[in-house]
Amino acid sequence: MHIPECCGPLPPAACDVAFARAAEFFPRHFPDEPYEVAVCMSWLLDPALADHLPAESNIVRFQRRFAIVDTQESDSFERFVMPGSRLDGRRWDIGRGWLEL
Ligand SMILES: CC(C)(COP(=O)(O)OP(=O)(O)OC[C@H]1O[C@@H](n2cnc3c(N)ncnc32)[C@H](O)[C@@H]1OP(=O)(O)O)[C@@H](O)C(=O)NCCC(=O)NCCS
16 A cells, blocks of 8 residues: 555545555456455554544544554654644654455
């Protein structure tokens, strides 16, 4: 999965559409290969975000779709967190997660 910088916000309805399109796209174009899961590695999957954002926020609802396997330290969040925002001022790890398509 890729969550580009251009195109927020990330509401659940837009995610539903994207996952539905992916579930339809892969069997149609790659019928010989099974694509049963989507995987994501992102600061957006740091479970600690759920302690800093409302349960109904887009990011927390996005996280809940995934089985988060583990986290790893990285500086990559610095590229994506807006300075001066409520998420600025601490480190966010990269979470690795997957979900069934
Ligand atoms: C993914 C993204 C669209 C989510 O934004 P969103 O849909 O607005 O997220 P939420 O509704 O959950 O936001 C909840 C709060 O966190 C803040 N927030 C969200 N993304 C933020 C970011 N990248 N930096 C700082 N604060 C952020 C929101 O402003 C909001 O704060 P508020 O309640 O004070 O208004 C946004 O983070 C973004 O554009 N990120 C850049 C791309 C990216 O990170 N891709 C992943 C790369 S691995």
